[in-house]
Each structure stands twice: as C-alpha cells, then as structure tokens.
Amino acid sequence: xxxxxxxxxxxxxxxxxxxxxxxxxxxxxxxxxxxxxxxxxxxxxxxxxxxxxxxxxxxxxxxxxxxxxxxxxxxxxxxxxxxxxxxxxxxxxxxxxxxxxxxxxxxxxxxxxxxxxxxxxxxxxxxxxxxxxxxxxxxxxxxxxxxxxxxxxxxxxxxxxxxxxxxxxxxxxxxxxxxxxxxxxxxxxxxxxxxxxxxxxxxxxxxxxxxxxxxxxxxxxxxxxxxxxxxxxxxxxxxxxxxxxxxxxxxxxxxxxxxxxxxxxxxxxxxxxxxxxxxxxxxxxxxxxxxxxxxxxxxxxxxxxxxxxxxxxxxxxxxxxxxxxxxxxxxxxxxxxxxxxxxxxxxxxxxxxxxxxxxxxxxxxxxxxxxxxxxxxxxxxxxxxxxxxxxxxxxxxxxxxxxxxxxxxxxxxxxxxxxxxxxxxxxxxxxxxxxxxxxxxxxxxxxxxxxxxxxxxxxxxxxxxxxxxxxxxxxxxxxxxxxxxxxxxxxxxx
Numbered sequence: 306x307x308x309x310x311x312x313x314x315x316x317x318x319x320x321x322x323x324x325x326x327x328x329x330x331x332x333x334x335x336x337x338x339x340x341x342x343x344x345x346x347x348x349x350x351x352x353x354x355x356x357x358x359x360x361x362x363x364x365x366x367x368x369x370x371x372x373x374x375x376x377x378x379x380x381x382x383x384x385x386x387x388x389x390x391x392x393x394x395x396x397x398x399x400x401x402x403x404x405x406x407x408x409x410x411x412x413x414x415x416x417x418x419x420x421x422x423x424x425x426x427x428x429x430x431x432x433x434x435x436x437x438x439x440x441x442x443x444x445x446x447x448x449x450x451x452x453x454x455x456x457x458x459x460x461x462x463x464x465x466x467x468x469x470x471x472x473x474x475x476x477x478x479x480x481x482x483x484x485x486x487x488x489x490x491x492x493x494x495x496x497x498x499x500x501x502x503x504x505x506x507x508x509x510x511x512x513x514x515x516x517x518x519x520x521x522x523x524x525x526x527x528x529x530x531x532x533x534x535x536x537x538x539x540x541x542x543x544x545x546x547x548x549x550x551x552x553x554x555x556x557x558x559x560x561x562x563x564x565x566x567x568x569x570x571x572x573x574x575x576x577x578x579x580x581x582x583x584x585x586x587x588x589x590x591x592x593x594x595x596x597x598x599x600x601x602x603x604x605x606x607x608x609x610x611x612x613x614x615x616x617x618x619x620x621x622x623x624x625x626x627x628x629x630x631x632x633x634x635x636x637x638x639x640x641x642x643x644x645x646x647x648x649x650x651x652x653x654x655x656x657x658x659x660x661x662x663x664x665x666x667x668x669x670x671x672x673x674x675x676x677x678x679x680x681x682x683x684x685x686x687x688x689x690x691x692x693x694x695x696x697x698x699x700x701x702x703x704x705x706x707x708x709x710x711x712x713x714x715x716x717x718x719x720x721x722x723x724x725x726x727x728x729x730x731x732x733x734x735x736x737x738x739x740x741x742x743x744x745x746x747x748x749x750x751x752x753x754x755x756x757x758x759x760x761x762x763x764x765x766x767x768x769x770x771x772x773x774x775x776x777x778x779x780x781x782x783x784x785x786x787x788x789x790x791x792x793x794x795x796x797x798x799x
Contacts (some may be wrong), residue, residue, distance in 0.1 A: 359495025485766025561598020589666025
C-alpha cells in the first residue's frame with residue numbers, strides 16, 4: 306500500500322538544509338540615477354538586507370522550482386531560473402539541462418556595450434567548439450533544482466564542462482556544490498512542516514494502517530477523522546513469537562500506533578565565519594510525537610543475544626524548501642519498528658501512551674565546530690501494567706529517522722520509546738491449575754534517543770570529520786507500576 310507522493314506546497318519543515326541563494330538577481334536592476342539601467346558590477350546589499358525567507362516551495366504552474374548562480378561581479382548571485390534538469394547521474398556528475406538560452410545583455414545609454422566587457426557570462430568551452438554564450442548553461446554556473454523525474458533527489462551542482470547539445474538539452478559535467486559558496490553572508494532561519502499527504506508509506510507487516518490529516522480539512526485513512534492537522538499516523542497490530550510451552554491464553558501480541566508531525570529545522574548565518582565557511586548553521590529533524598501501544602502475553606526468548614526486531618512501515622518524503630530564490634531539497638526517511646527482548650518466562654499486559662516533542666540533529670559554530678542536538682520532552686500518560694511469573698521483557702515501538710540534503714544523508718536518529726517489566730521470585734503451581742509467585746515485580750516506561758551526524762554534512766562547506774559523530778544517548782526511564790507478594794502467573798483459577 307502506498308500513499309502517492311507529491312510536491313509539498315506549504316506556505317512559509319524538517320530534518321532544512323539549503324543551497325544556493327542570493328538576495329539580488331543577476332538580471333536588470335534599477336539604480337538611483339536612472340530607471341532600468343544595470344550596474345556594471347553588483348554591490349552586495351547591506352547585512353540587514355541579507356535575511357532570507359525560509360518557506361515551503363510552491364511550484365509555479367506545472368513547473369519545477371529551480372535557480373542558477375552565475376560567476377559575475379565580486380561573487381555568485383542566485384536567481385530564479387527556467388532551467389530544468391532532464392537527467393542527472395550522481396556518480397559521474399553527468400547531467401542534461403534544458404531551458405531557455407541566456408539572452409545577451411542589451412547596451413543602455415548609461416552602460417554602453419564595450420569590447421572589454423562582454424554582455425553575458427561566456428562559456429569557456431565555446432573556444433573549444435562547445436556552445437557559446439547563448440547556451441542554457443556555462444562553466445562555473447551553480448544549479449539548484451527541486452526533484453524532477455530525471456533527478457528524484459534534486460540537484461545542487463556546479464558546471465565544470467559544457468559537452469554539447471542533445472535532443473533533451475545541454476549535456477554538462479558537474480561537481481557537487483556547497484552551501485557556503487552560494488549563501489555567502491546571508492542569514493536564514495526557519496522551520497517547515499512536512500506535508501503528511503506527500504509522504505510515501507510502504508507497509509511491511511499485514512494489518513498496518515495509515516492515516517493523515519492536512520490543512521484544509523483533507524483527511525485520509527481509517528483514523529483520518531481523529532488525526533490532528535499536519536500529522537501522519539501508523540497503526541499496527543501483530544502477533545509475536547510466543548514462548549515454547551506457554552498456554553494458549555499467553556499468546557504474545559503487540560498493538561498500537563505512532564503519530565508524527567515532523568518538520569525540518571534549518572538555520573544558516575554566513576557572517577562571522579572564515580572564507581566560505583559560515584559563522585553558524587544547523588540541521589535537525591523535529592516535531593510532535595504521540596504513540597500509544599500495548600504488549601500482551603509471554604514472548605519467546607530471544608536467541609543469540611539479539612532481540613527480535615520487526616520493521617512494520619517505511620516512510621519517505623522529499624520536501625522542498627524555498628530559501629530566497631533557491632529551492633532546497635530535503636530528504637526525510639522514517640522506518641517504524643517493533644523490537645522485543647525477552648527471556649521467555651514473564652507474562653505481561655502492559656500499556657502506555659506517550660506524547661511530547663523531539664529534536665535531533667546538529668548545530669555548527671565557527672568556534673566549536675559541529676555539536677550534537679538531542680532533546681525530547683516526551684512523557685508517559687495513562688500507564689497500566691500486570692506482570693506474571695519471574696522473568697523479564699523489554700519491548701520498543703520506535704522510529705529510525707534519516708535527514709539529508711539533495712540525496713545525501715546528514716543526520717541519522719533513533720527515537721525509541723519502550724516498555725519493560727521484570728519479576729523476581731519462585732513460581733509454584735497448585736493442584737487446581739492456579740499458580741503464584743512469591744516475590745516482587747516492576748514495570749517501566751522509557752525513551753532512548755540516539756543517532757549520529759554524518760560526513761555528508763560537508764555540504765555546508767564546514768570542516769569535515771573523518772567518521773560519523775555520535776549524537777550521544779539520551780536515556781530516560783520512569784516507573785509505571787510495581788507489586789510484591791503473591792503475583793499471579795496468568796493461569797486461571799477454577
């Protein structure tokens with residue numbers, strides 16, 4: 306079962322990361338001395354004008370948002386573009402770009418044409434027989450594109466060679482580009498929610514159900530009428546391996562739901578850095594979390610010291626964030642899973658509901674480099690528990706998350722709420738089939754939050770670390786219930 310994916314179109318999420326953007330376009334600008342005259346060289350605007358808006362990208366008509374930066378004046382400037390990426394091979398860097406050719410600049414009274422000042426950025430490959438200045442792209446151009454059929458993760462790349470024309474457009478060689486060279490001293494800060502209707506969901510376990518609700522009262526799925534706006538909900542109910550020799554009444558099962566309202570949290574400040582590296586930046590996946598679930602029965606003992614792990618749904622989204630003139634492509638991946646670690650003895654009926662927020666990712670400052678972000682205020686409500694017989698069990702209903710830019714993973718995280726129970730004592734059985742245990746038992750709820758910053762965060766043009774940097778483990782646990790004395794093993798008294 307799949308929910309068809311489509312482009313996010315929210316005003317103003319996110320996991321979030323950015324690309325080429327500049328505040329001023331490379332096209333004609335109005336000067337104080339004469340309307341419509343174009344300055345010979347572009348002067349960067351004051352710092353106060355370099356605050357870029359961060360919002361969800363809205364496609365213009367049926368087109369795909371794109372932007373291009375040309376090497377002109379004292380730096381690179383990004384402008385909206387009609388260029389389209391027909392195809393892109395990430396491994397080789399080969400791409401085909403279609404779109405309108407660059408028009409030659411027209412001389413004006415204020416700035417007449419001069420042989421020493423070419424009207425437009427000419428491609429160095431023209432002298433070698435390649436396309437001339439009217440080609441759709443030139444060497445040095447940096448292209449940013451939202452996802453297209455030929456580039457499903459979008460593109461952020463610099464043209465290194467113009468190879469020639471094809472029936473689909475101009476063929477070029479490219480190399481990956483970085484944010485630092487494009488954003489310069491600009492500042493951008495914002496959170497953009499992931500449109501739940503644009504999330505592709507792949508159920509992995511029979512009985513998994515999907516629901517979502519978005520603005521405009523548009524809802525989908527059996528729980529769609531109850532899901533808060535902007536949220537995605539995954540319900541699952543499944544049997545799990547039952548301990549060998551356990552009575553039929555002790556058949557093990559797990560059921561519950563995970564409800565998420567994820568958003569991409571991105572910030573960038575080019576001031577205070579060194580060279581092209583920014584003064585600060587951040588990339589994180591944040592949002593609201595709600596879950597409720599129940600574990601029943603006598604789960605089978607795990608083998609080889611490895612808990613039973615059962616992924617039950619995979620989710621994928623590719624939100625596009627507009628930063629100034631530039632579409633920034635964010636890749637969000639989520640895998641919901643059930644994990645059980647048991648010794649095969651304890652019989653439980655435990656339940657808890659969880660609710661709160663979380664944020665996982667990384668913050669960068671020029672002085673300290675990258676540091677992990679790992680916070681959560683998820684808490685438990687309405688817990689209940691009964692535990693029978695001596696033994697222990699731990700069950701997790703968690704979500705593995707990945708967050709990246711233009712198809713490269715920058716942050717991985719594991720949000721893992723769990724239930725666990727343990728009982729001590731000696732069990733005994735009576736002639737009538739009843740049983741009891743003299744001892745004590747406890748049931749706990751908890752949350753583990755872990756992950757890592759990946760080397761691919763080099764896209765920010767910050768110093769690169771040689772291996773992933775752990776986010777550090779956030780661990781919290783709370784007591785749900787406890788008991789002492791005679792504890793029922795679950796056998797029914799006659």
